[in-house]
Amino acid sequence: MDRGGDGIGIGIIGYGIMGERLLRAALGPGASSVRVCGVWDPSPAAMARLAESFPEIARFDGVAPLIETCACVYVAAPPASHLDHARAALAAGKALFCEKPLAVDVGQARAFVRDADAAGMRAAVNFPFASSPAVDQLEAWMADGTVGRLREADIEVGFAAWPRPWQEDAAAWLDRRLQGGFTREVLSHFLFLAGRLLGPATLGPASVRYPVDGASERAVAAELACGTLPVRVNGRVGETEKADTNALTLHGENGTIRLRDWSIAERLVDGAWREAEGALPQEEARPITLARQLEKVSAMTRGAPHGLASLAEALAVQELVEAILASGDEARG
Incomplete structure (x- = not known):
């Protein structure tokens, strides 16, 4: 059980990039609604890194005792293990906050969502938008x-x-077709956002290029319809000098607006992009966004309205992502 104290107790499974980011956010001044009960990662190197950076955080030697200790389980392990940890949280009656996707296999993800909904599980997926x-x-x-x-x-x-x-240490799965690729890792966030802002998406024509044998995709193009609104999707590796660039652009009768580079809202004024007042680069915006996410995690765990991405929303994104990637099956070597 949660051992009490201030804030909802969260147990972190996986101490990679996302596990560390959430831990730092939970320890920050803007996250008093939660507290970290402890961390487990199967990698001794990851646990040693945790011990060096945050010696005050409890380190567990297994998933079961960590889940027993907390009120909410945060799953930040590689995708192939998400479902096992999510089902363990469900069996223990704990709340779940999971990185996407819920599972590598879409059918297994659907089955989990059905089981979680039937059990009334308090659960959400970490789409920071x-x-x-x-x-x-x-x-x-x-x-x-x-x-x-x-x-x-x-x-x-x-x-x-x-x-x-910054993801090179995870290349063993991030650049493989089973779990990795930028469509699952990055594009999924923008597909979630499009669904939130514009409505559920249906997939039209799509294409994917897999030019590197055994590796994940290097180019994606797709046409979606969010309701009746056409949405064009394009992703490329190797055609920019930037490590990471992205944008969702909305064109309307009165004007054009966009969200670019994760955190900058802009509108087109007299042919030039003008940032919103107070816009922050992602490095500064991320801790603010994660602190707001954690406030909602606390609400979700308490059974209150929260606004996090639901299991149904996350499943819809996963189904769309996998449908896009399947359009490139004929190109797989």
Whole structure:
């Protein structure tokens, strides 16, 4: 059980990039609604890194005792292990906050969502756009007439190389077709956002290129319809010098707005992009967004309304991602 104290107790499974980011956010000044009960990772190197950086954080020698200790399980392990940990949380009656996707296999993800819904599980998936101040700005512009009636939208992502430099330690799965690739890792966030802002998506024509034998995709193009709104999707590796660049652009009768590089909301004024007042680069925006996510995790764990990405939303994104990637099956060597 949760051993009490201030805030909802969270146990972290997986101490890679995302596990460390959430831990730092939970220890920050903006996250008093949660506390970290402890961390487990199967890698001795990861646990040694945790001990060096945060010796005050409990380190567990297995998943079961960690789950027993906390009220909410945060799963930040590689995707192939998500489902096992999520089912363990479900069996223990704990709340679940999981990185996407829920499972590598879509059918198994569907089955888990059915079981979780039937059990009334308190669960959500970590799509940070659910708590992004930049997304709040887009919604405000959509509501106040800045854009007017929407006509179309574009999603574009680009990378100098894949994986990105800060993910090289995870290349063993991030650049493999079973679990990895930028469509699952990055594009999925923008597909979630499009669904939130524009409505559920259906997939039209799509293409994927797999030029490197055994590796993940290097180019994706797809046409979606969010309701009746056409949405063009493009992703490329190797056609930009930037490690990571991205944008969701909304074109309306009265104007054009976009979210770029994860955290900058902009509108097109006299042919030039103008940032929203107070816009922050991702390095500064991330801890604010994660702190807001953690407030919602606390609400979710307590059974209160929260606004995090639901299991159903995450499943819809996964189904869309896998359908896009399947369009490239004929190109797989």
